[in-house]
Every structure is written in C-alpha cells, then in structure tokens.
Amino acid sequence: MSTPHLSNEPWDAHLIRYGMPFANRLVERARGTLIWDSEGREILDFTSGQMCATLGHNHPRIVAAIQEACEGALHLFSGMLSPPVVALSQRLAALLPPHLTKSLFLSTGSEANEAALKLAKMHSGKFEVVGYTGSWHGMTSGAQSVNYVAGRRGYGPTMPGALALPAPNPYHCPVRHCRDACDGTCLEVGFDMVDAQSTGSLAAVIAEPVESSGGVIVPPDGYWRKVKAHCEKRGMLLIFDEAQTAFGRLGCDFAFQHFGVEPDMLTLSKTLGGGLPLSAAVISEAIEADCHRKGFIHPTSHVSDPLPAHVALAVLDVLAEEGLNARALAMGERLGAGLRYLQDKHEIIGDVRGFGLLQGVELVKDRDTRAPDAAAGRAITARCMELGLSMNIVSVGSMAAIWRIAPPLTVTPEEIERGIAILDQAIGEVAEGAKTA
Ligand SMILES: Cc1ncc(COP(=O)(O)O)c(C=O)c1O
Numbered sequence: 001m002s003t004p005h006l007s008n009e010p011w012d013a014h015l016i017r018y019g020m021p022f023a024n025r026l027v028e029r030a031r032g033t034l035i036w037d038s039e040g041r042e043i044l045d046f047t048s049g050q051m052c053a054t055l056g057h058n059h060p061r062i063v064a065a066i067q068e069a070c071e072g073a074l075h076l077f078s079g080m081l082s083p084p085v086v087a088l089s090q091r092l093a094a095l096l097p098p099h100l101t102k103s104l105f106l107s108t109g110s111e112a113n114e115a116a117l118k119l120a121k122m123h124s125g126k127f128e129v130v131g132y133t134g135s136w137h138g139m140t141s142g143a144q145s146v147n148y149v150a151g152r153r154g155y156g157p158t159m160p161g162a163l164a165l166p167a168p169n170p171y172h173c174p175v176r177h178c179r180d181a182c183d184g185t186c187l188e189v190g191f192d193m194v195d196a197q198s199t200g201s202l203a204a205v206i207a208e209p210v211e212s213s214g215g216v217i218v219p220p221d222g223y224w225r226k227v228k229a230h231c232e233k234r235g236m237l238l239i240f241d242e243a244q245t246a247f248g249r250l251g252c253d254f255a256f257q258h259f260g261v262e263p264d265m266l267t268l269s270k271t272l273g274g275g276l277p278l279s280a281a282v283i284s285e286a287i288e289a290d291c292h293r294k295g296f297i298h299p300t301s302h303v304s305d306p307l308p309a310h311v312a313l314a315v316l317d318v319l320a321e322e323g324l325n326a327r328a329l330a331m332g333e334r335l336g337a338g339l340r341y342l343q344d345k346h347e348i349i350g351d352v353r354g355f356g357l358l359q360g361v362e363l364v365k366d367r368d369t370r371a372p373d374a375a376a377g378r379a380i381t382a383r384c385m386e387l388g389l390s391m392n393i394v395s396v397g398s399m400a401a402i403w404r405i406a407p408p409l410t411v412t413p414e415e416i417e418r419g420i421a422i423l424d425q426a427i428g429e430v431a432e433g434a435k436t437a
Contacts (some may be wrong), residue, residue, distance in 0.1 A: 002136075008231070018024065019150075023390075026038045027037065032057060032058075032411075033057075033407050033408050033415045034057070035057065043385070043390050044388060044415060044418055044419050045408070046390060046392075046406065047407050051212070051243075051271070052271060053273050053408055054270075054318075054324070054409050055410060056409075056410040057408070058319060059410070061318050062275065062311055062315070064275045065274075066307070067314070068310065069084070069310040075305050076304070078299040078301070078303050079401070080304075081304055084312075085170060085306060086308045087309075087313055088103070088105065088312050089102075096254070096266070099262070099285075100262075100266055100282045100284065101285050102285055103281070103284075103322070104280065104281045104303070105278065105279070105303065105305070105309060106276045106279065106300055107279060107305075108269060109137070109143075109152075109279050110138025111300065112267040113137045113139075113140075113143040113206065114143055114239055114355040115267075115281040116206070116239050116281045116283070116286050117143070117146075117266065118142070118298065119281065119287060121203050122296055123237070123290050123291055124235070124237065126170075126203035128162075128198055128199065128203055129145075129146055129162055129163070129203055130146075130163045130164065130165055130204070131146030131148055131205075131206050131207070132165050132166075132207050132208070132211060133144075133166050133167045134148060134149050134169045135148050135151050135213075136208070136211075136212070136214065137206060137208075137241055143157065144158070146159075146206050148164050153365060157174070159425060161307060163193075163218065165186075165193075165205070166187075166189070167217050168184070168186050168187065168213055168218045168220060168223055169215070173186065179374035182223070183220075183348065184220065184222075184226060185297075191230050195234075202235070203236060204236050204265075205230075205238050206239040206241060207227070208243070208245065208357060209242065209245050209255035210244075210245055212244045213337070216353055216360025217353075218353060218355070223259075225259075238261075238265075239263055239265040239266070239267065241267045242266060243269040243270045243271070245358070246268050246271050247315065247316075248271070249271065249328055249406065250355060250356040251326070251329035251355070264284075265282065265285075265378070271313065273308050273312055273315070273319075276307070276308045278311070290420055322410070324409040327410070329355075331357055331407075331411050332355055332357050334359075335357065335359055335407075335416050336352065336354075336359060338417070339359060339405070339420070342423060342427065346428070347367065348427060348431060349361055349364075349369050350362045350365065350370055351364075357407060359404075359405045361405060362401060362404065363402070365405075372400050373401050376430055376431070376434065377401035378393065378424035379433075380426045380427055381393055383429060384422055387425060388422060390422065391403050391423075407419070
C-alpha cells in the first residue's frame, strides 16, 4: 500500500491532491528558465513548467500576444470562428505534410487525443485502439484507457478495445531479449499479442514518437516505419501524440520528421500554446469529410477560442525567428555532455538518453541489475530543489527513478552549467550520505 502524502502546509486544507506531492513552496514569478518562490528564492526550471513553456516562462512575445488578444475577442460561441483560429489552421497546414490539413482546436492534450480517437473510430468503423506501455495520453477516460504508465487503477473498466504494445526500451527490454540495442523483437511479439487479443476491430495505434513520461524512450532507427507497415497491413490508422515533441524540443518542428514516418493523424498540445491551454487534432480532408458525413460532433466550451490561437501564432513566429530548433540541438549537446560527465563520475547514473532538450537520466542501485534507486532519486530531487533546481522524476513501477530533463529551448549555456553543477552537488551529497549512514 502506498503511503499517503502527509504535509501540514496551509494550502493542504482546501486543495484536492492529484498525484505528485505539492512542492513545499509557492511560486510567485516566472521568467525564461527561472522561477522564484514567495521568499524570493531563484529556482532553475528544468521541466519547462509542465513541459509547456518551451519558449521560456512569460516570453515577451507571449505576453504581448495575450495583450493583443484582449483587444479582439477572448472567447466566442463554439460555432463562431475568428481570424487567429483560421490563421492558425492555415499555418499548421503549411507546416505539415499535404495530407494533414484539417485541425480541431481544443484546450488540453487529453481532449485532442479524445477527439482523435473518436475520429479514428468513426472513420474506420472499428473500436480497438493500441497504445504503448509507458505511454501518457491524458487523464480523460478515453485517453486514460490508452495510458499505460499510470492512472489505470481504481476507476473500473477502461474503454473497451484498449490494447497495448511494449515500448521499445533498450535499457529494460520489455521481452527480456535485447540489452542496450533494440532489434525490434518486442514489436513483432507485440503485434502477435495484439492480433491474438483483437476481436477483429483494430482501429488505430496511438503513440508518442519519443515516450516522455514513460522515461524518455527513443525507439531504434526504422522502428516507426515498421509500426506504420504493421498498421497498413491491418488497416489501422497511426496517430502520433506530439504533445511534448512538437515545436522544437527535439530540434525539429515535429518528431515524425526526425523519424521519417508520417502519421495518419496528429495531436498537438502543451508546446503549441506557449503555456496557455491549447491543443489540436489534425487529420486529412478525406477523414474529416467522412466523419462530418457520419455526424461527428465535438463542440466544447473552449473549442476554437481566439485567445490561445492568437498566442500560438506568436509561438510559431518565435520558434522560427529565434531559430529554436537549432538551438535545442545545440543546447541538448551541451546538456547531454554534462549528464554523461555526471554518469562517469556517479555510479548511481545507469543511463543517459534522449536528444535535443528532452533527456532522460536513469538512477540505479547497481549498473548490472539496473534496479531503480527510487529512494535516492527522491532524495536527490529534493536536494536539487533546495539548491535551486526543479527536476521531475517521471514514470512509475519498475522504472521509478528517471529524471526527464527538459529546460526551455531558450535555456542559456550558463543555466545548463549551473543545473549540472547543482545536480553534481546533490548527487554527491546524497551518495556520500548513503555511504556514511
Ligand atoms: C504525450 C502526452 N499526451 C497527452 C498529454 C495530456 O495532456 P493534458 O495534460 O494537457 O491533457 C500529456 C500530458 O502530460 C502528454 O505528455
């Protein structure tokens, strides 16, 4: 049984706890890579908020776009469109491959995935959806049904037809076959299992091109091409959920460009809104026409809202004008080099992986068994916060000690050096403390 989070902070009286413990300080200000607590202490934010502040906190262009939007309309009747929404749909279509032309603008990543799943089911006339172990697609019922990293227990049945494929994790091979280099066996075994379980109604595969909350899992070369071939063989749609990977974090506009495989449907969220709630499901004209004919409905209170669309246009401008894709790769090199230096120095770091500004560091009790060192992970993370670095341990279960390190794309070299120095100190102190205990 898990231990309930005990705390006596004043805010515990009237807020529902929703998973991770609340930080033991209130945050009052945020700019760029930095946040400040109510006592004025400066903290480096290596999680980009909840992975949304890719341009850094309160980027002046985002602030200006919010102010400009206030001169127009913030929110409208769901059936009314506004110039920023139309412009954003055009901008996305221009950035995306020719078959991804039709967008639906919603608020959260969960909502975009719900919409994509509904569209996939309505278009195909089938209902089975295959997700990945370690995936995170959201907290609404449909999206949560294909979440395999957390949140499945305690709420009764999931959406009928939810099936899983093993995530291609070379550090912990899901089928106990490879070590350090995935040869794709897990995919073949996975599809055999899917076929065995299917009732003959396979609609779609939904996947993060790089699994993020599941521990920063980068598939091997050619993996997504094989998945696409498996989907085509079975008449399934491939949906990429690029909540975290779109718009620069991996050094490209979309992760599917990096992997050379175009999805049939795409969902965007976190990084599109620059910190404001905005998401999109993007599909082809043919699928849109078919679903419209079949009666697709998805009006929400904030569908097609002008305010976040106005801000997203500024996000896309800043990404291009500040060359943030290239910057993410350059800063990612620097971050990766720092993390590998720490790996050489500290035995507890078993693996460093990822690229661009999405990097994973796995903490282990020993490098041979690779058993996670969750207790040390928690202690080091807490010490980092005291020293002024906010870090996030992602993932649960057998892999409970992985930092997902993802500073804003605007992070400076000095901030990276500072973050690495804090990590070095915190790991050293906790590891030394464990030796003398
Ligand atoms: C890949 C991915 N998809 C979807 C979501 C859900 O987005 P939201 O929390 O905005 O509903 C998340 C959230 O962490 C995510 O990481």
